[in-house]
Amino acid sequence: MNPQQTFGTGGLNGFLDADALVDRIGLDEEEIAWRKEFIGFDEADARRVSDLEGLLRDNQDAIADDFYDTLLQYEQTRSVIDRSPKDVPALKQTQRAYLVSLASGSYDRDFFANRARIGKLHELLDMPLKHYVGQYGVYYDLLLERLNERAQQQVVDAIETWVEERDANEAGLGGFVTALGFGDDEQTDGLEETVRTAIDDAMMDVLALLRILNLDMQIATETYVDSYAQRLEDSIERRERLARDVEADVQGPIDELHDASTEIATRAQAISSHTGTQATDTNRAATELSELSAAIEEVASVADDVHAESKRTERLTADGVGAADDALDELAAIENATTEVSRSAADLETEAEAVDAVLDRLDDVAQRTTVLAKNAKIEASRSGRSDAGTMGVIADEVESFAEQTKRDLEAVKDAVEGMREDAIETVETTEETVDRIDSGTAQVRETMASLEQIHDSVQTTTARMEDIAAATDQQARNVETAASTVENIADTADRVADATESVAAASQEQTASLEAVSETVSRLTADDEQPERPVYERVD
Template identity: 65%
Template sequence: MNPTETFGTGALNDAFDTAELVERIGLTEDELAWRKHFIGFDESDERRLADLEPVVRDNQDAIADDFYENLLGYEGTRNVIERSPKGVEALKQTQRAYLVSLSTGDYDQQFFANRARIGKLHELLDMPLKHYIGQYGVYYDLLLERLNERIQRQVIEEIETWAAERDDDGGALGGFAGALGFRGDDSDADGLEASFEETVRDAIDDGMHDVLSLLRIINLDVQIATETYVDSAAQDLEESIARRRRLAREVETDVQAPIEELHDAGEEIAARAEAISTHTDRQADEATDAAAELGELSAAIEEVASVTDTVSEESTRTERLAADGASAATDAIDDLEKIDEAAGTVSRSVDELAARTDEIETVLERLEDVADRTSVLAKNAKIEATRTGSDNAQTMSVIAEEVDSFAEQTRRDLERVEGALEGVREAAADTVDATDATVERIDDGTTQIRATMESFDEIHEAAQTTAARMDDVAAATDQQAHNVQSAAATVESIAETAGDVSGAAQSVAAASQEQTASLESVSETVARLTTVETGTDAPVYERLE
C-alpha cells in the first residue's frame, strides 16, 4: 500500500469531503506551483528526499516512539490524543507512514490534498493550532538528529575516499597528514590542502542541502495544515454571519409588536398625566386657601408674640426687683453679723492690749537691769585682763569684748521693743477707729433694710401687672387655637387631594412598568441585532487572505 494512503484513514474521514476542502482553500495545481517556487522547492529537492528514504525508514519506529512519548508528556496534547478514535499504537503506525511519505511522495496535488486532509483531522479533534505547529519542532529534533549522523558519515566517507586516492607521499596516511598541514619537509604550505578542504566542504554542503530539502517539504506541509485551520475558522465565521443575518430578520419582525405596545402605553400615560394635571390644579386652589388661613394664624401668632414680649419684660422687671430685695436683705444680715463680730473683736483686743502692755513693761525693766549688769561686767573683765598680763588676760579680754557686744545688742533690742510698743499704741488707735466704723455700718444696715421694704412693695405692684397681662395672653391663645383648627381642616382637604394624586401616580407607575417591560424587550432584541455583521458578501476565506 502507498504510504500516503496508510495514515489518516480513521473514522473521522467521513466527517468531511476532501475534494470540497481542497477546492475551498484554493489548492490548485497553479497554487501549488507558486508555493513551491516561492520557497525554492524543485526536482533536486525531490531527488534528495528520495535519497533520504532509507534513513527515514530505518528510524521510523524510534522517531514515532519518541514523538508520542513527548506528546503524552503534556496534558493539552494528551487530551487530544485521548479524543482520537485510534489508540496510541495505531497513531504510531500512522506516524511511521507519514514519515516515510515525506521522502516517497510525488509532491503533486494529490499529495498535498492528503496533507490538507490530515490537517483537517487534527482540527476536528480540537487540537489547538499551537500544538499542531509546535509538534513540528519535535520533528526537527528527531529528524535532524538522524540527518546530522548521516552528514557526519558522509563527510567521513568522502575523507576516506579522498585518502584512498592519495597513495603517494608515503602512502595514504602520509597524504592525509599532509592534507591537514602536517608535512615533514620545508614546504611553505600552511593549513588544509585545497583538494581536502574542498572535499570536506562539498560533503557538508551536500548534507545541508538534504536538510534544506526536508525543511522545505515540511514547510509546505505546515502551510497546507494551517490553511485547513483557517478554512475551519472561516466556515465558522460565515455560519455565524449567516446566523446573525437570520437573527436580524427575526429581530425586525419581533421588534414590531413591542413598538406598538409602547405606542399604546404612551397614549395611556398621556391620559393619566391629564388626570394628574386636573388633580394638581385643585390641589393648588386648596393650597391657596390654606395659605390664607395660615396668614391669619401668622397674625395671631404675632399678637401673641407681642403680648408675650411685654409679659416677659414685666417678668424680668419683677425678677430684678425681687433679686434686689433679696440682695439688700442679705447685705443687711451680713452687716449685722459683721457688727457683732467687730464688737467681740474690740472687746478682746482691749483686754489683750492691757495684758500685753503690763508684760512688756516688766520685761523691759528686767532687760534694762541685765544690760546694765552686763556692761559693768564687761568693764570689770577688761580691767582684770589689763592687771594680770598673763595668757588668760587675752582670753578675758575677748570675753569682755563679747559681753560688751552682747550688752550693746541688748540695748538695740530694747529700742526695737520700744518701737513695738509704739505699734501697740497705734493698734489701739486702730481699734478705736474700727469701733467707729462699726457704728457707721449699723447705720448703713438700717438704711438698706428700709430700701428692701420699698423693693418688696414694687414687687407686689409688678406681680399685679403680670397677672393682668396673662389674661391678654390667654385671649390671644384662644384665637390662635381657632386658627389652628381651621388650618387643620384645610390640611385634611389637601391630604385627600394628595391621596387622589397618589392613586393617579400609581396608575402612571403601572403604565410605566408596562412600558419598561416593552423597552427591555426592545433592548434585548436590539442587542441581538447589533451583533449582526453586515458588509461585503465575499466569502470569508477570501477576505482573510
C-alpha cells in the same frame, strides 16, 4: 502497503470529502507549482527528500515513540489524543507512515490532497492550530538530530574519500594528519573544499526536508483557515438569518413596547403628579395629626384632672352621706328630746294646777287671816284690856302679813300663769318643732337617697373616667404612632415621587433606546449595510 495509503486512514475519513476540500482551498496544479517556486522546492529537492527515505524509515520507530512521549507530557495535547478514535499504538503507526510518506511521494496534487485531508482530520479532532503547528517544532528536533548525525557522517566519509584519493600510497592516518594542516597549502585547500562541499550537501538535504515540511504545514494550515472560513460563513449566514428572524419577530413587539413605553411614560408622569399631591396631602395630614396628638394629650391631661376631681367628689359625696346619717341620728335624738319636753310640759301643767290649788288654799288662808286680824283688832278695842295695844299691834302685823301674803300669792299666781302660758307656748313650739323635725327628717332621708344615687353615679363616673383616661392615653399613643406612620408615608411618597420621575425619565430613555434598537434591527438585514468579506489575493 504504500505509506500514502496507510497514513490518514482512520475512522474520521468518512466525515470529509478530500476533493471538495482541495477545490475549496484552490489547490490545483498551478497553485502547487507556485507554492513550490515561492519557497524554492524543485526537482533537486524532491530527489534529496527521496534519498532520505532510508534514514526516515530506519528512524521511524524511534521518532514516533519520542514524538508521542513528548505530546503525552502535556494535558492539552493529551486531551486531543484522547478524543482520537485511534489508540496511541495506532497513532504511532500512523506517525511512522507519515515520516516515510514525506520521502516517497511524487509531490503532486494527490500528495498535497492527502496532506490537506490529514490537516482536516486534526481539525475535526478539535486540535488547536497552535498544537498542530507546534508539532512541527517537535519534528524539527527529532529529524534534525538524525540529519545532524548523517551530516557529520557525510563529512567524515568525504574526508576519508578525499584522503584515499589524495594519497593512495600513504597510510590512512598519515594522510589524514597531513590533510589537517600538517602538509602543504594545496592539500589544505583541497580538504577544506571537500568538507565544505560535504556540509553544503548535508545542509541542502536539511533544507529540502524543511521545504517539504513547510509545504505540508501550509496545506494543513489552509485546512484550518478553510474550516474557520466555513464557520465564519455559517456564522454570517446564521446571523443574517437570525437578523431577518429577529427583525420579523421583534418589530411587532418593539412597536408594542414603544407604544407601551410611551404610555408608561405618560402614566408615570401622571403618577408622579398624583404622588406629589399625595405627598403634600400626607404632609398636611401629618401636621394635623401632630396637632390632634397635642390636643389629645391636652384632653388626656384634662381627663386626668377630671378623674382626680371625680375622686374628690366621690370622697365628698361619701362624706355627705355619712354626715346625713349623723344628721338623721341627731334629728332622732332631737325628736326624742322634744317628746321628753312635751311630757315635761304636760307634767308642768299638772304641777301648775297643783300649785293653783295650793295657792287657792293659801289665798283662802290669807283671807281668813285677814278676817281674823280684823276680828282680833276689833276685839282688842272692845275689851279694853291692858294688852289691848299689843294685841292691836299683832292684829296689825297679822293683817299686814295677810295682805302681803295676798300680794305674794297674786304674784305667784301671775308667775304660775306666765309659766303656764310659757309651758303652753313651749308645748306648741315643741309640737311645731316636732312637725318641722319630721319634715326635715323626710327631707334628710330624701337627701340621703339623692346623695347615695350621686355617690353611686360618681363612682360610675370615676370608673368611666378611668376608662376614658386610659382610652385617651391609648388614643394619644395611637395618634402619635399614626402621625409617625404618616410622616414615614410622606417620606415614602416623596421618594416614590422622585422614583416615579426617574421611571418616567428612564421610560423616555427606553423609548429612545427602542427606537435606536428598531433602527439597528432594520440595518441588520439591509443589503447596503451588509459587511463585506475580506478578499485574499495571491501574490504571483
